[in-house]
Amino acid sequence: MTQTPANPTPETSPETVERPERDIAGDVVARVLARAGTARAEGGTQHSVYDGEQLELAERTALRRVANLSTELEDVTEVEYRQLRLEKVVLVGLYTGSGDAAAAEAEVSLRELAALAETAGSQVLDGVLQRRQKPDPGTYLGSGKAAELAAVVAATGADTVVIDGELAPSQRRALEDIVKVKVVDRTALILDIFAQHAKSREGKAQVELAQLEYLLPRLRGWGESMSRQAGGQVGGAGAGMGSRGPGETKIELDRRRIRDRMTKLRREIAAMAPARETKRSSRKRHAIPSVAIAGYTNAGKSSLLNALTGAGVLVENALFATLDPTVRRAQTEDGRVYTLADTVGFVRALPHQLVEAFRSTLEEVGQADLLLHVVDASHPDPEGQIAAVRHVLADIPGIDQVLEVVVLNKVDIADPDVVARIRGRERRTIVVSAHTGQGIDDLLQLISDELPRPDVSVDLVVPYHRGDLVNRVHLTGEIDLEEHVETGTRLLARVDEGLALELHAVAVRA
Incomplete structure (x- = not known):
């Protein structure tokens, strides 16, 4: 496809600038279109032995949108009042700068947009790329x-x-008036994917809140049908008595309803927070360390969770396959219990509505003892992914106190030079492949080494009727000696401060 840059300088001739830029843009679009849909064309998601039966994926696939089947209203003016149902789309990209470097960055972004569109259930037909x-x-x-x-x-x-x-x-209204079809921006596309994939009650409420925040300034009215104001009689005109209402137009009424619904959703989300905080407090009270898995979308976070714990959570070669956090219990090789939390993935220019709506969920990362920052080492721009994730994480309270380890995933298909480059730039890294199992044992050992260890030494006898405390020492402490004596179980161990106080309170006096 021929592409032209905007506003070329007068000093530059078309032969020296316009033609090369047109070629660059055309080549980028051609490569993006060639790779669009390749995951499905090659048989879909490739699962490993760690992923289990994937029943959730089978359920999601059964509800996949059917090509050429649509219940869409044909009038484009109804676009704000219906859900997105993307089918056949044309991608549009815009980039600044010139030369191969700027085009390469534009290609990465446009390819990601194609993946987002396909994840939403559409078919990418063509693309347009412009430099201005x-x-x-x-x-x-x-x-x-x-x-x-x-x-x-x-x-x-x-x-x-x-x-x-x-x-x-x-801008959207003006563009729709010209192209005569629905125009969707990147934010609306991401919100649509979240709406499809959210399963939990909290996740659905968070997504709906983000959608309403996005929709509120974009409501649009057309003609007299949107007016609900009757007005008084002026010079004999008007509907007169009995017809004067509250004076709201339909668009004002819609805005008020949206604000009311947003208020209700915020209350619901706030009401769900104590349950999650109770679980978190329970883990803290019992001194159970936590590990959070975060990273760019489709970097392999859920696959890594399956490889580490055998959780069998959904794994799909699609963007934002996981929205609802998954927490699984695991054990180190020496028997200490900890939790692993899989979180929602991030993306470049993640809509601020989603960041705000999912803030309560992201707090799980800020409360962790260890952060595994998963990076797709085979991606064309892994450094860009790392920067995008850290940009979002920077706003989470307490994140600066959490130890971060960059986990370079998919090394079985990554360029070794890229892996070496990232390892040279990052302070703490480890190389794994969640698909083949490469490096998983090393990662488990790293988790064991970095998790906080109990630091209070105890030497006491626990009465037999308090076996629950002995069990907690096994789960969260480190036992050097355990023997059964006449009055109870003698323990020589290291435990956390809270458990030490409980043990001393019930210990059998010599």
């Missing part, structure tokens, strides 16, 4: 490129345009 200094305030692309996009949409028969960026409400 900044987005056009009117139509994002400019009138000339918008007209070219309209021609591409008409030629391919697409029903949706997906923009690799966040559109202002006025």
